[in-house]
Amino acid sequence: MGLVKLLLNFYVNSSIHVAVAVYSLVRITESYFQLPYNENLDYFIFYGTITGYNFIKYAGVAKFYHRSLTKSMRSIQVFSLFCFCLLVYYGFKLSTNTLFIFIPFGLLTVVYVVPFLGGFQKNLRRVSYLKIFLVAFVWSGVTTTIPMIVGEHQQGYSLVLLFVQRMLFILVLILPFEIRDMQLDFKNLKTLPQKIGVEKTKKVGFVLLLFSLTMEFLITTSFSNKNIYLIICFILLLFLMRASQSQSKFYSSFWVESLPILWWILILIF
Secondary structure, eight states: OHHHHHHHHHHHHTTHHHHHHHHHHHHHHHHHTTOOOOHHHHHHHHHHHHHHHHHHHHHHHHHHHTTSOOHHHHHHHHHHHHHHHHHHHHHHTSOHHHHHHHHHHHHHHHHHHSOOBTTTTBOGGGSTTHHHHHHHHHHHIIIIIHHHHHTTOOOSHHHHHHHHHHHHHHHHHHHHHHHHHTTTSOGGGOOHHHHHOHHHHHHHHHHHHHHHHHHHHHHOOOHHHHHHHHHHHHHHHHHHHHOOTTOOHHIIIIIGGGHHHHHHHHHHHO
16 A cells, blocks of 8 residues: 555656646547547647646745755656656657747746746736636647647637637636645635635636536537536536545545546547
8 A cells, every 4th residue: 555655646746647637638629629649749748747737846846955855856856857858859749830839838837937027026826816717728728729720620619619618627627726725825816715715616616617518519519528528527516516625635636637537538438
């Protein structure tokens, strides 16, 4: 059990799990619109997610405590470097035009962490109300807009609908994390739970999920896809309603974040 727990901790803390979730959302987009499987693009996104998330989570820690990092932190640093090398490898296999599409999302990731506001004392992460929307925007763009543009799918109505739906889904997916962290986040962040409370946050999540589910009927004609998304939304709603500040360690970071993976698996099966 000790080894299993150690591996699970590394799997979650090194951002492999969140990267698999993002990768799953990309594959879902490809499945919905019959886009050709693009190994180089998909793995570039996968390793980019690991590199980006670990940069966001551990850049500050490594800067101030580099001499006293724990063994697990050093392992994550080495792993992140390995993933960055693979990111570069797959990046060289992509066209220049494709890489240019990633630039806005890459820049948002950097300024999310690196202070550039208020005399270089403040980053986008600390701007009131912005954090959750920024994360949802980047996730949605990377998992919908980029695959559809690179896959040369006819853009327009379908892309806008999918982007908005995916953003609503991600916003609700983030809410259990926001509830968990409401006492740890800076008060001036004014996160949704801090501003309106946990119960009202859950009600907002329910409404957003309802809109997202309604949009599914405009996005796809597949009866199977609609039923699967209904199941995923129902499970996400249960997770949201049960979310609390005292939730278990892996409640959000593993179970909630597993939903995109489950969604993709169900599409593969049915």
